[in-house]
């Protein structure tokens with residue numbers, strides 16, 4: 001039985017704080033159960049606000065951060081120091097967790113355009129990294145929590161409606177992204193759906209139609225967010241303005 005949950009918070013800030021509290025607890029639970037936690041983080045305004053809220057939450061001392069692996073669900077294929085990179089935007093979170101024992105070797109980045117000739121090369125390298133950290137010959141570690149933002153067009157990670165997709169496990173290159181920048185690296189839907197828990201982070205009235213469509217029926221190509229499902233739970237963590245059409 002897969003738990004499907006919708007939690008509605010008052011506004012974007014309350015949503016970020018609620019997700020942060022939930023994430024800290026989930027990471028502690030994963031480490032207690034398995035000695036390690038694999039967490040997929042996301043960019044976007046709510047994704048980054050959530051990471052900042054984790055960094056500022058006093059309860060973050062309850063986590064053994066040296067046992068936590070961070071991954072990115074998608075990344076923009078741009079220069080390493082570009083402000084467009086999710087990893088650059090998330091740096092304040094990682095810096096805050098350094099003093100709590102975070103191992104930087106466990107923060108797994110997708111390649112940038114300084115290091116790789118193409119998004120295809122960066123995606124292949126990320127796919128290999130996922131396999132190297134997996135056990136029992138799997139294609140990727142079992143992610144305890146995989147967080148995704150959702151665009152007003154219902155895209156998740158860099159999987160846009162009626163755009164590049166793959167049934168393979170791992171990461172793919174995405175070009176001509178409808179949202180700039182155009183070149184990206186993204187986990188595939190098949191990989192996203194290997195996670196124990198997938199959390200969708202959604203705020204804002206402009207997301208209301210896509211949010212409602214995603215609850216209506218599964219249509220991966222037209223409404224990518226509708227196809228997302230964790231093996232144990234799928235949680236929609238949203239704010240009131242995004243929930244108006246539910």
Ligand SMILES: O=C(O)[C@H](O)[C@@H](O)[C@H](O)[C@H](O)COP(=O)(O)O
Pocket residue numbers: 042043044045046047074148149150151152155156157158179180203
């Ligand atoms: O790669 C991107 O262009 C963004 O990161 C994007 O995928 C974002 O996650 C969603 O659009 C939700 O973003 P907001 O939380 O800012 O609405």
